[in-house]
Amino acid sequence: xxxxxxxxxxxxxxxxxxxxxASERLHGAQNFFFGAVREVNHGQKVTAVAYxxxxxxxxxxxxxxxxxxxxxxxxxxxxxxxxxxxRLGVGEISVAIGVTARHRDEAYQASRYVIExxxxxxxxxxxxxxESGETQWLKGHALCGHQVSSRPQSHPxxxxxx
Amino acid sequence: MTEIQVRLFGAFKNFSSDSPSMTLDFQEPKAREGLSxxxxxxxxxxxxxxxxxxxxxxxxxxTEDRVLLPEDWIPSGSKLAILPPVCGG
Numbered sequence: 001x002x003x004x005x006x007x008x009x010x011x012x013x014x015x016x017x018x019x020x021x022a023s024e025r026l027h028g029a030q031n032f033f034f035g036a037v038r039e040v041n042h043g044q045k046v047t048a049v050a051y052x053x054x055x056x057x058x059x060x061x062x063x064x065x066x067x068x069x070x071x072x073x074x075x076x077x078x079x080x081x082x083x084x085x086x087r088l089g090v091g092e093i094s095v096a097i098g099v100t101a102r103h104r105d106e107a108y109q110a111s112r113y114v115i116e117x118x119x120x121x122x123x124x125x126x127x128x129x130x131e132s133g134e135t136q137w138l139k140g141h142a143l144c145g146h147q148v149s150s151r152p153q154s155h156p157x158x159x160x161x162x
Numbered sequence: 163m164t165e166i167q168v169r170l171f172g173a174f175k176n177f178s179s180d181s182p183s184m185t186l187d188f189q190e191p192k193a194r195e196g197l198s199x200x201x202x203x204x205x206x207x208x209x210x211x212x213x214x215x216x217x218x219x220x221x222x223x224x225t226e227d228r229v230l231l232p233e234d235w236i237p238s239g240s241k242l243a244i245l246p247p248v249c250g251g
Contacts, residue, residue, distance in 0.1 A: 054171055054224065056226040057224055057227070057229075057245075060227065083250060083251075118250055118251055119250055121248065122250045123171065123224070123248055124248055124249070124250030126249050126250065127172075137172050137175075137176065139249065140247030142222075143221075143224075144222065
């Protein structure tokens with residue numbers, strides 16, 4: 001069974017944990033992507049970023065994206081995805097993606113697919129804090145109800161009633 | 163009377179800094195029949211004020227399991243989330 005591990009967490013991302021996950025599978029290609037908080041965005045000096053996330057749905061969407069990548073590039077691909085929540089300083093890692101595959105081509109392509117889909121589908125939001133003292137929730141990509149995560153399920157939907 | 167709870171995320175927190183969720187009250191017969199996505203969005207607009215209108219329009223409602231479709235019917239007592247446009251990564 002190929003492993004898919006997706007986590008949205010307030011704990012700092014440790015690169016060695018991501019690398020360790022990938023090294024447990026003896027695949028010839030291990031691809032890692034780490035996204036970090038940039039110092040300048042659209043000309044404004046950034047001092048920190050805060051991520052908000054709807055964690056249960058975000059983890060589910062990330063998993064769906066990995067499953068799609070497996071369908072496309074091979075069921076033996078393995079994934080570790082970690083996304084931070086909470087306040088992060090400049091240079092801190094906000095997202096980590098590890099992909100293992102038999103060959104580099106699938107690993108590169110699957111990793112790129114995961115980050116691009118994550119940005120437009122995972123319910124995660126970013127607020128930037130600027131040197132000027134201003135803050136801003138960044139404009140994003142509108143979700144629509146017809147994405148994979150919202151396709152009608154064969155089982156009844158749980159509306160979280162108590 | 164019944165309640166629907168809606169958790170607020172991202173830019174919605176600008177409109178309700180003291181609480182991360184809103185409780186919407188609905189009278190009978192809605193309480194019994196359930197609600198549409200647009201009815202819940204309209205109730206949310208009333209609570210959050212005119213400045214939130216545009217954001218509500220481009221947002222979706224969701225459960226922990228999935229994004230709701232415009233045609234979904236929501237039973238009273240549900241716990242939902244309103245999701246503005248996303249920008250993770």
